[in-house]
Amino acid sequence: METVNEQNCYRIQYDSSKKKKTFQYENSRRFMFGSLLCFTSDNFQSLIFGKIVQRDIRDLEKR
Numbered sequence: 734m735e736t737v738n739e740q741n742c743y744r745i746q747y748d749s750s751k752k753k754k755t756f757q758y759e760n761s762r763r764f765m766f767g768s769l770l771c772f773t774s775d776n777f778q779s780l781i782f783g784k785i786v787q788r789d790i791r792d793l794e795k796r
Contacts, residue, residue: 737786737787738786738787740786742786742787743783745772745783759790764785764788765785765788766785766786766787766788767784767785768784768785769782769783769784770782770783770784770785771783
């Protein structure tokens with residue numbers, strides 16, 4: 734847990750190894766500040782919602 738813009742937040746990491754190697758995060762509308770995300774690990778039987786509160790291209794490019 735960390736504080737970003739006076740909000741308590743969790744930093745998450747996902748496996749992007751199955752994505753195309755040519756995906757350009759800096760030109761993408763994915764993971765834009767304020768975007769709503771939905772996470773599931775059990776085929777949508779349970780959901781966790783989140784919001785992008787900080788977008789740093791260097792963090793997105795880390796693998």
